[in-house]
Amino acid sequence: xxxxNLAFKILKKNLGAVCMYFGIFFTMVILMTKFNPTxxxxxxxxxxxxxxxxxxxxxxxxxxxxxxxxxVAEADFDNEDEMLASLYYKEYDYAITIDxxxxxxxxxxxxxxxxxxxxxxxxxxxxxxxxQLSSFVSNVNCYVAGGFDVDEAVSKTAQSVTAxxxxxxxxxxxESPDAFEYYRFLGFVLVVIMISALSAVLMTMFKxxxxxxxxxxxxxxxKYVMQVILACxxxxxxxxxxxxxxxxxxxxxxxxxxxxxxxxxxxxxYMIITVEISVVIALLVKxxxxxxxxxxxIGLGMGFLCGVFVPSxxxxxxxxxxxxxxxxxxxxxxxxxxxxxYEQIYNAKDFATCIGVQLLFIVTLMAAILVVIRSKRQxxxx
Amino acid sequence: MFFHKYKxxxxxxxxxxxxxxxxxGFTIILGTLxxxxxxxxxxxxxxxxxxxVAVVENVGDDGFMQLLTELSQGEDKMLVVNKTDREKAEExxxxxxxxxxxxxxxxxxxxxxxxxxxxxxxxxxSIVNEYNTKSxxxxxxxxxxxxxxxxxxxxxxxxxxxxxxxxxxxxAPMNPYTDYFYNLxxxxxxxxxTFGMTIxxxxxxxxxxxxxxxxxxPAKKSMSAIADILxxxxxxxxxxxxxxxxxxxxxxxxxxxxxxxxxxxxxxGSIMSVSLGYAVGSVGSIGEKAxxxxxxxxxxxxGFLSGLMSHGMRQIVESKVPFINRVNPxxxxxxxxxxxxxYPHYDRYIRSIxxxxxxxxxxxVAGIIMxxxxxxxxx
Numbered sequence: 001x002x003x004x005n006l007a008f009k010i011l012k013k014n015l016g017a018v019c020m021y022f023g024i025f026f027t028m029v030i031l032m033t034k035f036n037p038t039x040x041x042x043x044x045x046x047x048x049x050x051x052x053x054x055x056x057x058x059x060x061x062x063x064x065x066x067x068x069x070x071x072v073a074e075a076d077f078d079n080e081d082e083m084l085a086s087l088y089y090k091e092y093d094y095a096i097t098i099d100x101x102x103x104x105x106x107x108x109x110x111x112x113x114x115x116x117x118x119x120x121x122x123x124x125x126x127x128x129x130x131x132q133l134s135s136f137v138s139n140v141n142c143y144v145a146g147g148f149d150v151d152e153a154v155s156k157t158a159q160s161v162t163a164x165x166x167x168x169x170x171x172x173x174x175e176s177p178d179a180f181e182y183y184r185f186l187g188f189v190l191v192v193i194m195i196s197a198l199s200a201v202l203m204t205m206f207k208x209x210x211x212x213x214x215x216x217x218x219x220x221x222x223k224y225v226m227q228v229i230l231a232c233x234x235x236x237x238x239x240x241x242x243x244x245x246x247x248x249x250x251x252x253x254x255x256x257x258x259x260x261x262x263x264x265x266x267x268x269x270y271m272i273i274t275v276e277i278s279v280v281i282a283l284l285v286k287x288x289x290x291x292x293x294x295x296x297x298i299g300l301g302m303g304f305l306c307g308v309f310v311p312s313x314x315x316x317x318x319x320x321x322x323x324x325x326x327x328x329x330x331x332x333x334x335x336x337x338x339x340x341x342y343e344q345i346y347n348a349k350d351f352a353t354c355i356g357v358q359l360l361f362i363v364t365l366m367a368a369i370l371v372v373i374r375s376k377r378q379x380x381x382x
Numbered sequence: 383m384f385f386h387k388y389k390x391x392x393x394x395x396x397x398x399x400x401x402x403x404x405x406x407g408f409t410i411i412l413g414t415l416x417x418x419x420x421x422x423x424x425x426x427x428x429x430x431x432x433x434x435v436a437v438v439e440n441v442g443d444d445g446f447m448q449l450l451t452e453l454s455q456g457e458d459k460m461l462v463v464n465k466t467d468r469e470k471a472e473e474x475x476x477x478x479x480x481x482x483x484x485x486x487x488x489x490x491x492x493x494x495x496x497x498x499x500x501x502x503x504x505x506x507x508s509i510v511n512e513y514n515t516k517s518x519x520x521x522x523x524x525x526x527x528x529x530x531x532x533x534x535x536x537x538x539x540x541x542x543x544x545x546x547x548x549x550x551x552x553x554a555p556m557n558p559y560t561d562y563f564y565n566l567x568x569x570x571x572x573x574x575x576t577f578g579m580t581i582x583x584x585x586x587x588x589x590x591x592x593x594x595x596x597x598x599x600p601a602k603k604s605m606s607a608i609a610d611i612l613x614x615x616x617x618x619x620x621x622x623x624x625x626x627x628x629x630x631x632x633x634x635x636x637x638x639x640x641x642x643x644x645x646x647x648x649x650x651g652s653i654m655s656v657s658l659g660y661a662v663g664s665v666g667s668i669g670e671k672a673x674x675x676x677x678x679x680x681x682x683x684x685g686f687l688s689g690l691m692s693h694g695m696r697q698i699v700e701s702k703v704p705f706i707n708r709v710n711p712x713x714x715x716x717x718x719x720x721x722x723x724x725y726p727h728y729d730r731y732i733r734s735i736x737x738x739x740x741x742x743x744x745x746x747v748a749g750i751i752m753x754x755x756x757x758x759x760x761x
Contacts, residue, residue, distance in 0.1 A: 088561075091701070115546050145530065146527055147529075316422045
């Protein structure tokens with residue numbers, strides 16, 4: 001098993017790049033699952049910077065009410081450059097100044113110019129807080145007109161506006177499982193890991209000089225090729241099994257369920273595609289730096305066009321049309337269907353269609369590999 | 383002689399296909415992919431559009447229906463109302479055609495599903511809540527001060543459109559996803575540092591065969607180095623200008639209207655990038671791979687800290703460790719592009735230019751000190 005062992009020696013030399021991609025993968029997954037908000041509905045909380053120039057009981061109660069319903073951020077209202085950067089980078093969504101005379105104006109039934117705000121152009125967050133603020137002022141105004149003093153009116157309004165509307169979910173409003181995010185990023189990472197691991201091995205093993213030396217040795221041509229195929233299969237399966245094993249620790253509840261079985265089948269089919277892509281690259285590309293270029297372009301290309309980095313429902317239809325010609329799109333769609341994430345509802349037929357399209361990619365890539373090998377042999381014989 | 387060296391410096395740099403790919407080809411490919419992924423996210427996800435809702439009216443409530451009609455009219459409408467029966471409403475919600483179902487019974491309730499957008503539902507919830515609290519409010523006034531009820535009802539109709547005065551901080555586009563493109567241009571420029579490193583290595587006789595030949599040639603070493611550096615700056619600058627024009631005119635990303643200043647910044651950035659590479663390339667007798675790894679770390683780790691991979695990272699660093707943003711070349715360049723697009727004045731931009739100038743001077747002086755007057759007893 002000389003050739004088999006040699007493949008692992010070559011892999012050992014390229015283990016750095018493989019480990020780096022695993023590091024990127026786990027970091028991305030942890031960031032997405034642990035620090036990102038879930039899909040399940042919760043009333044949106046904005047981050048609001050507040051400055052109270054009125055400083056009366058009524059204005060203080062309003063500040064308190066904002067703090068109860070949203071997160072309050074600190075801001076230097078005198079430094080407009082900093083405020084602009086904070087709004088641009090969404091450190092806070094809204095900067096509001098309660099202007100002097102707020103309490104007095106409300107007591108007199110006036111509502112014009114109570115607040116000065118700075119925010120992003122007409123966004124959902126602006127619309128949301130504008131509507132809450134208008135509703136607040138309208139209610140206080142009604143209470144004042146109804147005979148309550150302004151502090152009492154603000155206090156009563158703060159209590160009533162805080163009460164949430166009656167909201168129920170028709171489908172349980174479940175959030176996507178963590179395994180979904182984990183396997184979503186696999187659409188990018190598996191292809192770059194396979195290319196880094198396998199292309200380097202195959203390029204070295206099928207170098208002209210190495211082949212020439214092998215032909216002179218006692219190892220037969222067929223045996224050599226079979227050992228290389230076996231080694232590559234063991235490497236690919238090893239990488240895939242490691243990824244699946246980590247997912248079992250990461251989200252056991254989902255992985256050990258029917259959804260988990262579907263996810264694992266989908267990832268196995270996709271793994272075969274990535275192995276074939278690596279073989280094609282190893283056959284076509286001449287040096288190691290070109291392999292890095294290919295792995296980055298193919299990996300990032302599929303990641304951005306197939307809904308791996310940005311959820312597919314947020315992307316343009318025309319971009320997704322292009323994505324349909326890439327295997328990661330169907331891998332991702334099958335994953336969404338299996339986990340019922342991102343506007344997809346589980347449907348066995350749709351899932352089977354996605355797996356079927358991936359199988360077609362496997363057949364096409366296999367045909368491409370055979371054509372390239374055949375043409376290379378013909379070139380050599382010439 | 384200088385122009386002869388400059389010409390061959392240009393040819394040598396252009397023929398380094400691998401480096402040219404990373405400085406130009408990869409940047410353009412990544413820019414296109416950024417555009418494919420983020421190009422419409424701001425318009426689709428951030429810019430407010432009237433929220434589609436289905437309304438099922440089981441019990442007549444004229445007041446609420448009138449409120450919905452008011453909210454779904456005019457240019458600034460908040461809702462698109464689809465009055466229908468329960469079955470059809472659930473079908474619309476299931477298909478993602480509406481964000482929520484408003485059911486008008488004895489009380490008003492909202493139904494959503496897992497695909498409903500949280501902030502849209504929150505806005506609709508706030509409208510429903512407003513209506514419910516108003517009813518409770520009038521009941522309370524009717525109980526405590528019944529004589530004031532007509533005034534309270536009248537107060538409800540007071541125009542509250544002018545409650546808020548908007549203080550606009552800028553007229554510039556506020557699309558936060560443009561930050562990825564500032565970072566992308568900066569990354570392309572900083573990939574050019576590898577050209578500077580190659581020049582330094584090719585001028586040290588103990589590190590490369592070309593340098594050994596140069597050492598024994600009669601050409602002045604300083605003149606040769608300056609010609610090579612200028613050639614590298616020319617190529618990096620040309621690549622960055624192509625990237626900027628591609629991002630602005632082909633992809634149509636809003637980069638503001640100061641294109642000339644953008645190009646000037648790219649020139650300063652190119653000089654900084656090549657001088658950075660030259661300084662790293664001049665350090666002792668470290669191998670080319672190790673020097674390349676140092677520059678890749680500066681470019682990619684710097685890119686990460688300035689928001690190339692995660693939006694808003696530069697602002698997080700600014701709030702926690704602002705010193706990093708002052709010395710990170712990627713952050714300085716990105717901030718210069720950001721300032722040019724968003725701020726009407728040049729205060730913050732000048733800070734970035736000073737930062738670039740300081741790095742350039744330090745790196746150039748360090749590079750010269752490390753490579754000058756070197757003599758080799760044997761090569």
